[in-house]
Amino acid sequence: MEFKDYYAVFGVARDATQDEIKRAYRKLARKYHPDVSKEADAEERFKEVGEAYEVLKDPEKRAAYDQFGRQWQAGQEFKPPPDWDAGFEFSGGGFTDAGNFSDFFESLFGRATHGDRRGAGLRAKGEDHHAKIVVSLEDAYQGATRTITLKTPELDANGHVITRPHALNVKIPKGVTEGQRIRLAGRGAPGLGQGPNGDLYLEIAFQVHPWFQAKQRDIYLELPVTPWEVALGETVTVPTLGGKVELRIPPGSQAGSKLRLKGRGLPGSPAGDQYVVLRVVTPAADTPAAKAIYQKMAETMPMNPRAELGV
Amino acid sequence: MTQELLTLTGIVLDDELSISLRELCHVCGVTAERIMDMVEEGVVDPRGASPREWHFSGKAVVRAQVALRLQRDLRVNLAGVALVLDLLEELEELRRLHGRYNM
Numbered sequence: 382m383e384f385k386d387y388y389a390v391f392g393v394a395r396d397a398t399q400d401e402i403k404r405a406y407r408k409l410a411r412k413y414h415p416d417v418s419k420e421a422d423a424e425e426r427f428k429e430v431g432e433a434y435e436v437l438k439d440p441e442k443r444a445a446y447d448q449f450g451r452q453w454q455a456g457q458e459f460k461p462p463p464d465w466d467a468g469f470e471f472s473g474g475g476f477t478d479a480g481n482f483s484d485f486f487e488s489l490f491g492r493a494t495h496g497d498r499r500g501a502g503l504r505a506k507g508e509d510h511h512a513k514i515v516v517s518l519e520d521a522y523q524g525a526t527r528t529i530t531l532k533t534p535e536l537d538a539n540g541h542v543i544t545r546p547h548a549l550n551v552k553i554p555k556g557v558t559e560g561q562r563i564r565l566a567g568r569g570a571p572g573l574g575q576g577p578n579g580d581l582y583l584e585i586a587f588q589v590h591p592w593f594q595a596k597q598r599d600i601y602l603e604l605p606v607t608p609w610e611v612a613l614g615e616t617v618t619v620p621t622l623g624g625k626v627e628l629r630i631p632p633g634s635q636a637g638s639k640l641r642l643k644g645r646g647l648p649g650s651p652a653g654d655q656y657v658v659l660r661v662v663t664p665a666a667d668t669p670a671a672k673a674i675y676q677k678m679a680e681t682m683p684m685n686p687r688a689e690l691g692v
Numbered sequence: 693m694t695q696e697l698l699t700l701t702g703i704v705l706d707d708e709l710s711i712s713l714r715e716l717c718h719v720c721g722v723t724a725e726r727i728m729d730m731v732e733e734g735v736v737d738p739r740g741a742s743p744r745e746w747h748f749s750g751k752a753v754v755r756a757q758v759a760l761r762l763q764r765d766l767r768v769n770l771a772g773v774a775l776v777l778d779l780l781e782e783l784e785e786l787r788r789l790h791g792r793y794n795m
Contacts, residue, residue, distance in 0.1 A: 407766075410765060410766055411766055414761075414762070414765055414766060416758045416761055416762060416780075417762075417776070417780065419787075427765075506721050509757075526699060528697065548697060549697055549698050549699075549700055550697045550698065550699035550700065551699070551700050551701075551702065552699060552700065552701040552702070554701075554704055557704060557706075558706070559788075560784065561704055561705060561706055561750075562704075562705045562750070562753075562754055563702035563703065563704050563705070564702050564703045564705060564719070564753075565700055565702040566702075566703075568700070580719070581702075583702065596788060649708075650708070
């Protein structure tokens with residue numbers, strides 16, 4: 382087990398006042414709240430901050446923890462000395478959140494009291510669990526089945542909570558969009574006493590696609606085209622999630638023109654559309670003949686594309 | 693071990709979902725009063741005239757749950773929660789646009 386430096390978590394000195402600790406806690410709790418933060422490890426950091434505060438906000442626990450302060454470094458192998466807590470009393474209650482503190486915390490202060498599942502008559506719904514599931518746009522279009530591995534808490538013979546990896550298949554229905562959540566009832570943490578299990582929520586995240594981008598159910602594609610295709614009009618083949626389709630580029634289109642393929646986005650009611658944004662690619666003037674053509678264009682079709690900029 | 697895995701089908705919390713006040717209370721694990729306070733503050737916006745007729749979309753389920761966590765973890769009051777949720781939605785939208793134009 383590794384020693385945890387709760388003061389370093391808050392970035393405060395060991396002699397920080399209770400007010401300083403409270404302020405540091407609130408600031409970090411806002412920063413790492415998993416519903417607000419986009420940091421990849423937000424949930425872990427949020428728990429770490431909660432655990433540190435659990436100890437440092439309570440003068441009794443803080444004093445007990447401070448005994449270790451000078452001898453130990455964060456990450457160092459740690460074993461609490463026997464009877465280390467003699468003379469301190471941690472009366473039950475006061476835990477901010479359901480269990481889930483580190484082994485380090487539990488070796489010092491024991492388990493959260495309401496984590497005791499043996500209590501007679503106690504009855505509460507288990508905690509909800511949250512996980513992110515990454516799916517490709519193709520899977521979102523067609524629907525798919527994904528195997529996910531969850532750590533499910535179980536009770537061992539002595540009534541202790543242990544976690545066990547548990548694989549299950551989840552159906553990803555077609556037409557899911559980024560950020561949507563799928564609720565799997567009863568697949569969260571076990572309930573207390575006779576209480577029902579919590580639920581499992583899977584948040585859909587899209588894998589980055591090499592050329593498609595999704596916005597809700599609409600799909601965006603940047604399509605490279607030649608100057609003559611946009612100027613003269615042309616029917617070109619365009620990829621969509623459902624396969625290739627023919628798209629007519631109207632004559633006189635411009636770079637950045639947005640063309641719509643109705644109903645070719647992610648399925649749903651109504652289905653999304655695919656938007657094709659034209660990107661004009663000019664051929665290189667790398668032969669005398671090509672140079673002559675550009676020269677001819679400059680003479681035949683003089684234009685100032687910067688007129689709007691006043692230059 | 694070649695055990696056949698159980699395949700689960702969940703409920704997608706999207707705009708097509710429509711659940712009653714009672715079901716929303718069950719999913720969130722709270723009393724009807726707390727949901728009614730959220731409706732009053734505009735945190736969630738049900739269809740239907742009275743609580744008996746209220747129906748909530750999947751998006752409302754997500755908003756209600758985030759609201760409950762923000763209240764519990766950050767001690768934000770309901771008016772603050774409503775503001776945070778609206779700003780978060782705007783931020784998501786901006787992040788998507790930002791992602792699209794900065795490939």
